[in-house]
Amino acid sequence: MNEYQLVKAMLLHVSRGLSEEAPLAKALKDWCLDNLVWLDLGIRKREAKNWGNLQEVLQGWRLPEAPAPYVMEIADTLAELLGLDTENSTLLALLIGCDRLPKLQSLSEAVTAKGVDLPVLLAELCGVSAHESLRFVRRSPVFRLGLIGFQVCRSGAVAVDIKWTLERLLDRAPSQGDEFVDALIGPRHQTSLSLKDFAEVPDVSFLASLITGAVREGAKGVNILVYGPPGTGKTELARVLGAEAELRLHAVGEVDDDGEEPTRYDRVSALLLAQRVLKDKKEAVLLFDEMEDFIGDAQPSPGDFMMRRDGSKVFINRMLENNPVPVIWTTNAVGNMDDAILRRMSYVLKMDYPTRKARRRIAETICKDEQVAFSKDIAALVESAEETTTILRNAARASKLAGQDGNVEQAATALVKTLRGGVLPNNNAQGIDLDLYNTEPSLSAVLDGIASCGHSDVSLLLSGPRGPARRRSPITLLTAWTSRC
CATH class of the missing domain: 3.40.50.300 (P-loop containing nucleotide triphosphate hydrolases)
Structure with missing residues (x-):
């Protein structure tokens, strides 16, 4: 279906039964005169000024040869994908045409400016009766799927409103198949x-x-x-x-x-x-x-x-x-x-942040994908900061763009530092002798059990006399626990 076919269908439908004195007849005649060269009706301008003569010529108009515009090809492909029937396929083509085909768009604007109801007009062009037209439009998959709607312009006329999904499709003009x-x-x-x-x-x-x-x-x-x-x-x-x-x-x-x-x-x-x-x-x-x-x-x-x-x-x-x-x-x-x-x-x-072992494995995969070295500094950052794997790919790409493939840790450190409020984790691990803590059972056995159970949502309650040792215990436990996981 090309633009000439759509324009002819609309012209013949809205001009049917109009007297020359009707405002709509005058608007149609003015539109035809403005587009006489494109229409190629085979008559001169002075002949087209006669309304009766113009109507007769439009009835016998032999359409010029013209390929289907790409937006009509998209409309056909989309209608097939959605399994639309003939009426809804035609409605989709008309709606897209009223938005993307300049001659059909200007013609629809000319007739709606004279009071023609655009949704009713398009439904009738699909073969739907005037009585059922609004119901047909409301229930059409074209509207129910959020592809197209209508909007009221400042002048009060109704115009086609191509929605976000279909607008992307029309703008990209993809080829058929998977790309479409x-x-x-x-x-x-x-x-x-x-x-x-x-x-x-x-x-x-x-x-x-x-x-x-x-x-x-x-x-x-x-x-x-x-x-x-x-x-x-x-x-x-x-x-x-x-x-x-x-x-x-x-x-x-x-x-x-x-x-x-x-x-x-x-x-x-x-x-x-x-x-x-x-x-x-x-x-x-x-x-x-x-x-x-x-x-x-x-x-x-x-x-x-x-x-x-x-x-x-x-x-x-x-x-x-x-x-x-x-x-x-x-x-x-x-x-x-x-x-x-x-x-x-x-x-x-x-999902929680991955364990240290999983973080290292993921980080090594990312570095391999991005073709950068998994350095000791990156390994240390992965070890101490659980957020590292979430920013490592961007850091690797930034380093490559800066021509510093071997210095991924510079960008990675900056990102981790920002995520942590400007403070980097302490990488200086210190040895801990858990035997110095008098507990029952022993802390070493407790932590080994936690590390091997496969769960991270574990809580410990520390009780005992007040003193520095108890205040330091949470830090001691956290450090020891981390070294085992």
């Missing part, structure tokens, strides 16, 4: 890590098997929530889980290449769109980073309800219950999350 799907849904994430790098994370193999089984069986409502402090590797774990399940991992509703920031509505719409596109393919899993955007600003109240909730609770609940493609959600905390959401999760995983 990636541009529509969200970037495809890759990783150089594996499950070995998350060996300390409980049940990580179970999660990979869960995702594999969910896709294989086409199960609905599979949601995995991963939460923990920033920098603990939540997003990287999601990438590893997707790779382990041999599935594509798409991050939905993220900032685009031009830095355009999506709203909550944009992100939720992007998730719905991704679910529709991928629901029958059994080849992908979705990542929704920062789940706070999904639940909005909801907060627990002093009573038994959530305050400041954005959107419908029922909508969110049903979405979690019926999503055909598994979703991995990440967030920093679950304190502002309704229990109704948590109950609809297939699994909830809390």
Whole structure:
């Protein structure tokens, strides 16, 4: 479908039955006169000024040969991906054309300025009766998926409003196939890590098997929530889980290449769109980073309800219950999350900073990926500061750009120092003789047991007479404990 076909359809529809005295007839005639060369009607300007003559010529207008604009090719590909019927496919093409094709855009502006209802007009051009037109538009997947809307201009006329997801697609003009799907849904994430790098994370193999089984069986409502402090590797774990399940991992509703920031509505719409596109393919899993955007600003109240909730609770609940493609959600905390959401999760995983052993392994992998040396200074920083692995990749890239591949610790130290409020951890470990402490059982046995149990959420209560020894004990225990883990 090209622009000439769309313009002819609109001209014939709105001019039907108009008398020459009608304001709309005058607007159409003026538009045709302004675009007479482009229209190529085969008549002169003075002949086109006669309304009856112009109507007759438009009825028999033989359209010039013209290729389909790229935005119409995108409309056709998108309609096929979404499984749209003929009426909704035509509506999608008309809406995109009214925004991106200059002649159709100016014609739609001319007719709406004379009181024509644009949503009704476009629905009628799709073959829908005037009585059903508004209902058709409201229920169309084109609108329900957040691709397009309408906006009221200052003049009071209604215009097409291309939403964030579709705007990105039209601006990028991707080729068909995987590139088109990636541009529509969200970037495809890759990783150089594996499950070995998350060996300390409980049940990580179970999660990979869960995702594999969910896709294989086409199960609905599979949601995995991963939460923990920033920098603990939540997003990287999601990438590893997707790779382990041999599935594509798409991050939905993220900032685009031009830095355009999506709203909550944009992100939720992007998730719905991704679910529709991928629901029958059994080849992908979705990542929704920062789940706070999904639940909005909801907060627990002093009573038994959530305050400041954005959107419908029922909508969110049903979405979690019926999503055909598994979703991995990440967030920093679950304190502002309704229990109704948590109950609809297939699994909830809390992530803490990795152990020293895991940090070293991850840091070595990062340095290998970035082709920089894993120096003694970096090893010492990884040993003493748990945040090091979260900033090491950026530090390595900064060092390479500065031409100092062997001096990664300079950038890494600056970043860690900033994260720690300007104070670096003390790297000067001191020997501790735990036999000097009179305890029952012995401190050495207690700490060895803690180090070997595989858990980090352990608390110790120190009791005894007042004195310097007891005040120093927490520091002594922390140092000894760290040396064993």
